[in-house]
Amino acid sequence: xxxxxxxxxxxxxxxxxxxxxxxxxxLGYLRTSVAAKLDGAPEPQVRTAAVPSGTNLLGLLNHxxxxxxxxxxxxxxxxxxATFHAAPTDTVADVVARYRxxxxxxxxxxxxxxDLGAHLPRPRPGHPGPSVRWAxxxxxxxxxxxxxxxxxxxxxxxxxxxx
Numbered sequence: 001x002x003x004x005x006x007x008x009x010x011x012x013x014x015x016x017x018x019x020x021x022x023x024x025x026x027l028g029y030l031r032t033s034v035a036a037k038l039d040g041a042p043e044p045q046v047r048t049a050a051v052p053s054g055t056n057l058l059g060l061l062n063h064x065x066x067x068x069x070x071x072x073x074x075x076x077x078x079x080x081x082a083t084f085h086a087a088p089t090d091t092v093a094d095v096v097a098r099y100r101x102x103x104x105x106x107x108x109x110x111x112x113x114x115d116l117g118a119h120l121p122r123p124r125p126g127h128p129g130p131s132v133r134w135a136x137x138x139x140x141x142x143x144x145x146x147x148x149x150x151x152x153x154x155x156x157x158x159x160x161x162x163x
Contacts, residue, residue: 002131017021020116023136024107030143031103034064038092045157046092047085057153058095059084060146065099067142071135072106074122110136 010033015025038046038061047058049063066083077083086095109120113132120129129135154160 001053019133020136023116023133023140024110027140027143029137030140031099034147034150035087035096037041037061037147037154038052038096040160041092041154041157043092050153052112055084055149055153057150058086058090058092058151058158059149061095061099062086062090064123064143065095065102066104068099068106071130071139072109072120073102074120074127074129076124097136109145 010029013025013029015021040059045057047056049056050064062085063080063083066075066077066080070077110132113120116133116136117131119137120132121140122129151161
């Protein structure tokens with residue numbers, strides 16, 4: 001195994017005092033942390049399963065991209081298991097860029113949502129979105145869970161630790 005690197009831990013974010021500021025601040029913090037887990041991650045280990053479930057580091061970020069698109073943008077996903085694997089032609093840079101672009105689009109939607117109790121806008125009539133509050137809480141949970149998985153997978157790959 002190559003020599004391990006230690007990233008400095010980034011403390012939880014300082015946010016505004018409103019509920020929306022706190023939720024969005026923590027989601028942003030987790031998004032940044034999980035994407036950073038791929039910085040300098042080597043091929044092919046980044047897509048190699050290190051656990052029996054087949055979970056791999058690149059696939060986790062690919063999955064989170066699909067979850068962001070589903071929750072905030074209203075995209076329909078028909079095969080969630082498939083989202084845990086990036087295409088063989090995708091590079092780490094491709095997956096990270098796609099995730100960051102999706103996050104920017106999701107944030108643009110959230111910027112237009114002043115009421116946390118209101119439903120997220122949806123491009124498909126008759127399919128109302130969840131409340132903004134629910135969507136933010138769900139994405140904090142989903143991203144946090146997978147950020148923990150990413151921490152472990154990255155350490156197994158090359159010993160790198162930290163947020």
